[in-house]
Amino acid sequence: xxxxxxxxxxxxxxxxxxxxxxxxxxxxxxxxxxxxxxxxxxxxxxxxxxxxxxxxxxxxxxxxxxxxxxxxxxxxxxxxxxxxxxxxxxxxxxxxxxxxxxxxxxxxxxxxxxxxxxxxxxxxxxxxxxxxxxxxxxxxxxxxxxxxxxxxxxxxxxxxxxxxxxxxxxxxxxxxxxxxxxxxxxxxxxxxxxxxxxxxxxxxxxxxxxxxxxxxxxxxxxxxxxxxxxxxxxxxxxxxxxxxxxxxxxxxxxxxxxxxxxxxxxxxxxxxxxxxxxxxxxxxxxxxxxxxxxxxxxxxxxxxxxxxxxxxxxxxxxxxxxxxxxxxxxxxxxxxxxxxxxxxxxxxxxxxxxxxxxxxxxxxxxxxxxxxxxxxxxxxxxxxxxxxxxxxxxxxxxxxxxxxxxxxxxxxxxxxxxxxxxxxxxxxxxxxxxxxxxxx
Amino acid sequence: xxxxxxxxxxxxxxxxxxxxxxxxxxxxxxxxxxxxxxxxxxxxxxxxxxxxxxxxxxxxxxxxxxxxxxxxxxxxxxxxxxxxxxxxxxxxxxxxxxxxxxxxx
Ligand SMILES: Cc1cc2nc3c(=O)[nH]c(=O)nc-3n(C[C@H](O)[C@H](O)[C@H](O)COP(=O)(O)OP(=O)(O)OC[C@H]3O[C@@H](n4cnc5c(N)ncnc54)[C@H](O)[C@@H]3O)c2cc1C
Ligand code: SF4
Ligand code: SF4
Numbered sequence: 001x002x003x004x005x006x007x008x009x010x011x012x013x014x015x016x017x018x019x020x021x022x023x024x025x026x027x028x029x030x031x032x033x034x035x036x037x038x039x040x041x042x043x044x045x046x047x048x049x050x051x052x053x054x055x056x057x058x059x060x061x062x063x064x065x066x067x068x069x070x071x072x073x074x075x076x077x078x079x080x081x082x083x084x085x086x087x088x089x090x091x092x093x094x095x096x097x098x099x100x101x102x103x104x105x106x107x108x109x110x111x112x113x114x115x116x117x118x119x120x121x122x123x124x125x126x127x128x129x130x131x132x133x134x135x136x137x138x139x140x141x142x143x144x145x146x147x148x149x150x151x152x153x154x155x156x157x158x159x160x161x162x163x164x165x166x167x168x169x170x171x172x173x174x175x176x177x178x179x180x181x182x183x184x185x186x187x188x189x190x191x192x193x194x195x196x197x198x199x200x201x202x203x204x205x206x207x208x209x210x211x212x213x214x215x216x217x218x219x220x221x222x223x224x225x226x227x228x229x230x231x232x233x234x235x236x237x238x239x240x241x242x243x244x245x246x247x248x249x250x251x252x253x254x255x256x257x258x259x260x261x262x263x264x265x266x267x268x269x270x271x272x273x274x275x276x277x278x279x280x281x282x283x284x285x286x287x288x289x290x291x292x293x294x295x296x297x298x299x300x301x302x303x304x305x306x307x308x309x310x311x312x313x314x315x316x317x318x319x320x321x322x323x324x325x326x327x328x329x330x331x332x333x334x335x336x337x338x339x340x341x342x343x344x345x346x347x348x349x350x351x352x353x354x355x356x357x358x359x360x361x362x363x364x365x366x367x368x369x370x371x372x373x374x375x376x377x378x379x380x381x382x383x384x385x386x387x388x389x390x391x392x393x394x395x396x397x398x399x400x401x402x403x404x405x406x407x408x409x410x411x412x413x414x415x416x417x418x419x420x421x422x423x424x425x426x427x428x429x430x431x432x433x434x435x436x437x438x439x440x
Numbered sequence: 441x442x443x444x445x446x447x448x449x450x451x452x453x454x455x456x457x458x459x460x461x462x463x464x465x466x467x468x469x470x471x472x473x474x475x476x477x478x479x480x481x482x483x484x485x486x487x488x489x490x491x492x493x494x495x496x497x498x499x500x501x502x503x504x505x506x507x508x509x510x511x512x513x514x515x516x517x518x519x520x521x522x523x524x525x526x527x528x529x530x531x532x533x534x535x536x537x538x539x540x541x542x543x544x545x
């Protein structure tokens with residue numbers, strides 16, 4: 001009998017799941033429901049579209065032919081109800097799809113601001129292709145924009161607005177940018193970079209209300225009473241998993257859809273992967289949400305494998321990693337690096353973010369230094385490197401990625417790195433050269 | 441603005457003239473291919489967009505493979521353009537087959 005797989009969502013988690021299912025089961029029926037007209041595209045690539053680095057057409061990794069070759073039927077509609085009893089998903093158009101195995105990979109959605117005037121025309125976000133098109137269209141006409149929020153998305157919007165020559169005011173609620181992940185010097189590097197790109201950075205600025213006429217934004221007012229005229233207010237205060245469908249279907253949910261490490265939900269025939277999945281690890285008792293492209297694909301791969309009945313496979317979170325460009329600096333964040341601060345600019349979790357970064361295990365010490373063209377910060381365990389942030393030149397980030405991911409016992413290196421005025425870059429390079437020479 | 445065949449791509453490469461880069465290219469061609477670090481890729485397509493040979497670099501990265509495509513000029517355009525810096529030239533392991541591949545788009 002042919003197994004019927006239904007995948008809700010058309011992001012990397014669903015795509016990777018479809019590939020994994022097809023890899024195991026040549027005959028399976030695979031149907032992918034996607035609410036977005038654009039279908040499958042690179043969501044992080046929207047930042048490069050805004051910055052005018054690529055045309056929209058470059059953002060699509062798959063063609064229709066690729067879907068045909070994979071044997072995936074794409075259904076452009078919204079899933080509105082899951083009925084676990086009947087093993088069916090109802091679509092907005094009324095049709096019901098029956099499944100043997102279901103994947104929920106609905107991603108995450110931006111949290112709206114909750115201030116008076118938030119419903120006005122000119123309040124924008126960056127979740128999907130339509131938002132990106134809207135932002136570009138408005139940027140062509142707008143002179144001034146205010147951006148509130150934190151993490152990567154806020155600054156990607158700032159960058160995109162600057163690429164369209166819009167004057168940008170960026171509000172930081174407390175004293176520095178992204179304090180839950182970055183150290184103070186890292187925050188300052190980024191803020192300085194923003195200023196050098198013509199952005200006005202406002203500290204201790206809390207958005208109090210949005211003012212306008214005829215339902216259109218004309219200015220914003222801070223809690224301190226400062227008023228800034230603008231045609232646009234961009235909001236990036238975090239995202240929340242789109243777990244409503246699962247919740248209404250009675251599946252166990254936390255902030256996201258709760259799944260075990262096999263990515264199975266509380267219903268044995270329903271799986272979840274990507275931003276929407278909250279993985280509960282029985283061994284560590286930790287529940288983790290990751291809003292990362294590669295984690296989404298990795299989860300999708302495991303979920304698809306298990307849905308198709310492959311020998312049970314567990315998702316291993318590995319070391320979350322992201323590379324971004326903020327205010328012109330290339331930045332890699334990996335492992336547990338906790339910036340020490342509480343992030344007042346974010347409500348939920350940020351896009352391109354992992355909760356793991358904010359942790360810092362007791363017993364780790366932090367060293368940081370400017371090393372030539374790079375600013376490096378390391379979270380050091382007694383004999384390990386637990387996390388790192390590399391800003392600027394990225395050469396060091398490659399050995400660090402391997403050392404952190406493989407939990408390499410770095411032995412005395414950890415102490416050498418802790419020594420005052422240690423040259424972090426040279427020490428790590430020497431260590432890595434030795435190690436690769438021995439392992440070659 | 442988005443022309444894939446921007447002059448710099450053919451005429452100049454890291455300040456080298458076409459002639460000089462041509463020579464450099466032949467040595468690289470024999471010994472190196474473009475190798476990705478897939479965990480850093482977000483499938484944005486900047487690499488494929490800028491490849492003068494229309495090789496779908498992004499697809500190779502998704503599969504975690506080096507760019508084993510006989511048409512690769514090792515011009516370095518994809519390596520230079522990737523906003524996340526995850527592409528590098530690496531020596532081709534001895535006797536690895538370099539297959540001509542059709543562009544899948
Ligand atoms: C601007 C931006 C920048 C980013 N930068 C980075 C970065 O630098 N690095 C990084 O690792 N990650 C980044 N991300 C995050 C990354 O894109 C996501 O983690 C990833 O796309 C999640 O994949 P997914 O498959 O879980 O869901 P998504 O890619 O979110 O796809 C889910 C899809 O499901 C659809 N859907 C939702 N509900 C329904 C329904 N009921 N019926 C049908 N369809 C539905 C949605 O419309 C959406 O198209 C960024 C995201 C954005 C928006
Ligand atoms: S440019 Fe870089 S991040 Fe974008 S698809 Fe190519 S390899 Fe991946
Ligand atoms: S090195 Fe040049 S020819 Fe080769 S894949 Fe990259 S861009 Fe294309």
